[in-house]
Amino acid sequence: MTIAHQPLFKLCYDEPYLQGTLIERNNRFLCHVLLDGSPVSCHVPNxxxxxxxxVPGAPVGILKASNPNRKTAYDLVTVEYKGTTVNLDSNLPNRFTQLLIEHNYFPEFRELKLLKPESTYLDSRFDFYWERESFLAKKDPASEPVNGNSCLYQADTLTENKFAGYIEVKGVNYVENGIAQFPGAPTIRGVKHLHTLMDAYDQGFDAAVIFIIQRSDAHIFRPHETMDPLFAATLRQAAAHGIKLLTASMVVQGKCVTPTLEGPTIDLNPV
Structure with a gap:
């Protein structure tokens, strides 16, 4: 007997969700969708x-924008592909990751006393900074904040158990034959983030990259060697350096997403 999996949470958009058919993607940020027989302009948040x-003719889901003064009245957020609904919203993975951490999905980030979005280390802005109570107790009240951020303290207050760290989140849309791959386009910024995470690790911080697969049909994750060989090589270097690599997937049901029971297995072997 199969026991149904009860999801940890459900994350839904507040805006009205409408279904249409893709006419074309005009450029990186704009597409046209056939909605109730009429073409409408949509922002592509990816x-x-x-x-x-x-591809033209693909079934898509769009959100009605709440701002009436926008140039585009809708946002493209989902597309149907080979029987799977894929979320395309590049803003969603961070919200999804925060809920995963708050619901103890990742053993690595349980019992946190601080989870701060968008924190800076050196010249890179990461998606999250976290601390555990053991680290909070070790802070020197007279120590100076790092980079002007009051929650970031010099790494010499850390212990080898790493009670504070940084998390970078990457949304993944591309899956073929059950294999999710990132990035979907060459990313100099992504390579820079990996190098900065390695520097933070050397200074005593924990560091992790979480790949959020915005669909439910992947069982393996790999770096996209063909799309960006430099990122793939740097990701392997980061993993060997001690940077944690984690994954999670989502089931997309219209305007709502829920986490799958487990994320895809990571395979860093060159293809």
Missing amino acids: TSRLTELL
Whole structure:
């Protein structure tokens, strides 16, 4: 007997969700969708190429924008591909990750006393900074904040158990034959983030990259060697350096997403 999996949480958009048909993607940020027999302009909140997903005639889901003064009245957020609904919103993975951490999905980030979005280390802005109570107790009240951020303290207050760290989140849309791959376009910024995470690790901080697969049909994750060989090589270097690599997937049901029971297995072997 199969026991149904009760999801940890459900994350839904507040805006009205409508279904249409993709006419074309005009450029990186704009597409046209046939909605109730009429074409409408939609913002594409994703800079990846998405060439295999955004093809004319594809069933898509759009949100009605709450700001009436926008140039585009809608946001493109989902597309149907080979029987799977894919979320395309590059803003969603951070919200999804925060809920995963708050619901203890990752053993690595349980019992946190601080989870701060968008924190800076050196010249990179990471998606999250976290601390555990053991670290809070070790802070020197007279120590100076790092980079002007009051929650970031010099790493010499850390212990080898790493009671504070940084998390970078990457949204993944591309899956083929059950294999999710990132990035969807060459990313100099992504390579820079990996190098900065390695520097933070050397200074005593924990460091992790979480790949959020915005669909439910992947069982393996790999770096996209063909799309960006430099990122793939740097990701392997980061993993060997001690940077944690984690994954999670979502089930997309219209305007709502829920986490799958487990994320895809990570395979860093060169293809």
